[in-house]
Amino acid sequence: MKYNRIFLVVMDSVGAGALPDAAKYNDEGADTIGHTADAVGGLKMPVMQKLGLGNLHHIKGIDPVDAPLGYYTKLLEKSVGKDTMTGHWEMMGLYIDTPFQTFTETGFPDELIKELEEKTGHKIIGNKSASGTEILDELGERHMQTGEMIVYTSADSVLQIAAHEETFGLEELYRCCEIAREITMKPEWKVGRIIARPFIGDKAGNFQRTPNRHDLALKPFANTVLNSLKDCNFDVISVGKINDIFVGEGITESHKSQSSIHGMEQTIEIAGKPFNGLCFVNLVDFDAKWGHRRNPQGYAKELEDFDVLLGKLIETMNEDDLVICTADHGNDPTHHGTDHTREMIPVVAYAKNMNGSGLIRQGQTFADIGATVADNFKVELPENGESFLDSLN
Ligand SMILES: O=P(O)(O)O[C@H]1O[C@H](CO)[C@@H](O)[C@H]1O
Ligand SMILES: [Mn+2]
Ligand SMILES: [Mn+2]
Numbered sequence: 294m295k296y297n298r299i300f301l302v303v304m305d306s307v308g309a310g311a312l313p314d315a316a317k318y319n320d321e322g323a324d325t326i327g328h329t330a331d332a333v334g335g336l337k338m339p340v341m342q343k344l345g346l347g348n349l350h351h352i353k354g355i356d357p358v359d360a361p362l363g364y365y366t367k368l369l370e371k372s373v374g375k376d377t378m379t380g381h382w383e384m385m386g387l388y389i390d391t392p393f394q395t396f397t398e399t400g401f402p403d404e405l406i407k408e409l410e411e412k413t414g415h416k417i418i419g420n421k422s423a424s425g426t427e428i429l430d431e432l433g434e435r436h437m438q439t440g441e442m443i444v445y446t447s448a449d450s451v452l453q454i455a456a457h458e459e460t461f462g463l464e465e466l467y468r469c470c471e472i473a474r475e476i477t478m479k480p481e482w483k484v485g486r487i488i489a490r491p492f493i494g495d496k497a498g499n500f501q502r503t504p505n506r507h508d509l510a511l512k513p514f515a516n517t518v519l520n521s522l523k524d525c526n527f528d529v530i531s532v533g534k535i536n537d538i539f540v541g542e543g544i545t546e547s548h549k550s551q552s553s554i555h556g557m558e559q560t561i562e563i564a565g566k567p568f569n570g571l572c573f574v575n576l577v578d579f580d581a582k583w584g585h586r587r588n589p590q591g592y593a594k595e596l597e598d599f600d601v602l603l604g605k606l607i608e609t610m611n612e613d614d615l616v617i618c619t620a621d622h623g624n625d626p627t628h629h630g631t632d633h634t635r636e637m638i639p640v641v642a643y644a645k646n647m648n649g650s651g652l653i654r655q656g657q658t659f660a661d662i663g664a665t666v667a668d669n670f671k672v673e674l675p676e677n678g679e680s681f682l683d684s685l686n
Contacts (some may be wrong), residue, residue, distance in 0.1 A: 299572070299615045303384075304596075305620065306457055306624035310350065314430060319630075323623050323634035326677065327635065328627040329593050339388065340591040340601070344363035344618075345641060346641055347360050363643035363653075367640065368659050373658075376577075377458060380638070381539070382513055384660065385518045386660050387677070389479045399448065401452065416441040418441045425455065429500040434496055434497055435635040436456065436645070443456065447632060449633070453488040454488070454489055463505055463603075466489050473509075485510060488509075504552065509549055513539060516543075517663065522571055528545050532559050533548075536549075545655075561602065570665060579595050583595055587630070592638070610645065612646045614644060617662065660678025661681055665682045
């Protein structure tokens, strides 16, 4: 085995420039990390800079270095879509060519809402595309007074239910989400994810979402690299949303995170103990707290804080551990709208025992990451993707 352990860290939504087909998604010119850096007058990410991030992509404040320590590339999304599930599933070897069902323009059909009301016993309000924080300001007080559930969607294939953690109750919210998952298994209503969005506070302006968000995704439609690893008795440790995104498929151990900082702290702790296989991490705050909120300042700080913790993770890693930092799609905080952006993803890979460094061939698909992981652990290679393991020396 070339690497005894691999840490695959997904910086959720940290795209590195528009994909060639971005215009189809109304995302021409998007560049999450580049524009975030511009908006704040430059980013300071000394750890990723040393690994070669500035050599890979033009980012204000992160100049290229003469002798980068890692290998880097940009990968293209081959699947149709720009959401979290599509990005992560492709990374692990699945291509999605039929997009998941969305209800962006219309809201959910009356029959679906009616069935959800009958089965949960709660009336529904909202039922439109909305920003999750704005809809709380709009409907949160009414929800608290009447017990009606706030249902909303977005440009993604999601049915989100927002409810007050104290007045409505977390268990009740989770129960209703399970019912929503069941109802939306019908082919014509098959949304990718049901998301519980609990919040606290007592009036518009002070409502806050809590970390008890819970996603009920569809199961991946075929085995992924994670299944191959688990079947060969490797550890597949999930940190953050990974377990939800794969519905536990191929995962051997799961750690929920309260925040992305917490997720990195968990990862550092995991790195300090022995295991054999993959630690797969999703850091969602870039996306949920800053990208969708179109807040480049918050986004920049999250990136800089992440960089410090990446340094600590590397300190904790053994000589023969590999870390790969990447993303699942873009969410340019300076772009129009509030949705994800169709972008390339950066890949920065580093191990202490590397002798060489530099650019790996570009332009391949996200699935190359899963192929590389499978290749390293000598398990069945996914049908899609090409391993770049041989380039890492
Ligand atoms: O506006 P909020 O509720 O954060 O919603 C965002 O979160 C959803 C799931 O990631 C996305 O589809 C996007 O709509
Ligand atoms: Mn995502
Ligand atoms: Mn998102």
